[in-house]
Amino acid sequence: MGNETPLWEVFIRPRNGLAHKHVGSLHAADEALALSAARDVYTRREEGNSIWVVRSAAIAASDPARAGENFDPAEDKIYRHPTFYEIPDDVGHM
Amino acid sequence: MYSQGLIGADGSTEETDRFLEAFQARIDAEEKIEPMDPMPEGYRRTLIRQIGQHAHSEVVGMLPEGNWITRAPSLKRKLALLAKVQDEGGHGLYLYSAAETLGITREQMTDELHSGKAKYSSIFNYPTLSWADMGAVGWLVDGAAIMNQIALCRCSYGPYARAMVRVCAEESFHQRQGYEIMLTLCRGTEAQKKMAQDSLNRLWWPSLMMFGPHDGDSAHSEQSMKWKIKRFSNDALREKFIAATVPQAEFLGLTVPDPDLKWDDGLNGGKGGYAHGDIDWDEFWRVVKGDGVMNRERIAMRKAAWDNGAWVREAALAHAAKRCDTLAAE
Numbered sequence A: 001m002g003n004e005t006p007l008w009e010v011f012i013r014p015r016n017g018l019a020h021k022h023v024g025s026l027h028a029a030d031e032a033l034a035l036s037a038a039r040d041v042y043t044r045r046e047e048g049n050s051i052w053v054v055r056s057a058a059i060a061a062s063d064p065a066r067a068g069e070n071f072d073p074a075e076d077k078i079y080r081h082p083t084f085y086e087i088p089d090d091v092g093h094m
Numbered sequence B: 001m002y003s004q005g006l007i008g009a010d011g012s013t014e015e016t017d018r019f020l021e022a023f024q025a026r027i028d029a030e031e032k033i034e035p036m037d038p039m040p041e042g043y044r045r046t047l048i049r050q051i052g053q054h055a056h057s058e059v060v061g062m063l064p065e066g067n068w069i070t071r072a073p074s075l076k077r078k079l080a081l082l083a084k085v086q087d088e089g090g091h092g093l094y095l096y097s098a099a100e101t102l103g104i105t106r107e108q109m110t111d112e113l114h115s116g117k118a119k120y121s122s123i124f125n126y127p128t129l130s131w132a133d134m135g136a137v138g139w140l141v142d143g144a145a146i147m148n149q150i151a152l153c154r155c156s157y158g159p160y161a162r163a164m165v166r167v168c169a170e171e172s173f174h175q176r177q178g179y180e181i182m183l184t185l186c187r188g189t190e191a192q193k194k195m196a197q198d199s200l201n202r203l204w205w206p207s208l209m210m211f212g213p214h215d216g217d218s219a220h221s222e223q224s225m226k227w228k229i230k231r232f233s234n235d236a237l238r239e240k241f242i243a244a245t246v247p248q249a250e251f252l253g254l255t256v257p258d259p260d261l262k263w264d265d266g267l268n269g270g271k272g273g274y275a276h277g278d279i280d281w282d283e284f285w286r287v288v289k290g291d292g293v294m295n296r297e298r299i300a301m302r303k304a305a306w307d308n309g310a311w312v313r314e315a316a317l318a319h320a321a322k323r324c325d326t327l328a329a330e
């Protein structure tokens, strides 16, 4: 390690009104070089109008081994969904 | 690469039968596998090898065409070739980062290419001798690559599949610009048409070899199919390529250099298909193992590019470190 050029994650906003979306990664020594490499590698065909680059090492990720306990319980919390509540048809659309 | 945190932790995966069955069940259910998911070591190693080879092929593949940029016959052709070669560099980079999500570093992959440990597509060890080769490479080599890569868009490993979707979107122009070059030559003078024919003669068989050995002789093929790293067999893709390409050659008025090639109504269970001659597998293995016309020159050029760029990489890192220190001191 040590001498390796750091890794960056690249996010691109396809057009105004949409969020930046992860498109891939690249190696660059600093943020200026990362941005210019991201432009060359990921936007050769009008893929977007804005680029974010983030050092990969700076991303904290949830553990896939704990995906069950993190995300599954939401499934049985049916009271979070509108259909759980009974409203007579006469009330009309709500 | 998405996040490095957990990559190392996967090395301790316990491959009990239960683990392998659960993994296979995810694959069978068409679930995509993502970088930090538990996976069998064999799955990881196969993907590292395959994606690495694929990345190296894109990068080495820039050489036979890059070599013609300054000699393109018109500004239009020069722009197209520049854009194509730049795309291939991009394809290499998408693929290297997909491989890195599996826990190999870019430096390791570069070393393996330079030392000859890692392979790349045998086709790039053939020389590009005439301008017509720029046509035939786009038409045949990119055409064969597209057959392979479309199938890989549905690969079970998420980052590889996503990289393939990007690559496929960009490949189509590569093939079309190549075919247009062939068409222009074939509608030109006798000498130009002859140049196109000569190019087809030299590149036809090597293009068929791009699909790899026959299914029966292809190590790991069966396991790769089971894990959905591969979705179609080498031979199935090769036959598909031949069926698509022979009519295109006929349209050009060129002759495919295979005296045994003929349509056979009885093939493919009555649907018909092209019967064709045997591939020279001795030649294939010779080239894969390093004894093609261009193997040494290709690797020498990659090494020279790497070595000559060392000072740039070092300077960029030194500059970044210095700026970090200045910021910290402020």
Ligand SMILES: [Fe+2]
Pocket: B058, B087, B088, B091, B145, B167, B171
């Ligand atoms: Fe490519």
Ligand SMILES: [Fe+2]
Pocket: B088, B142, B145, B171, B174
């Ligand atoms: Fe291509």
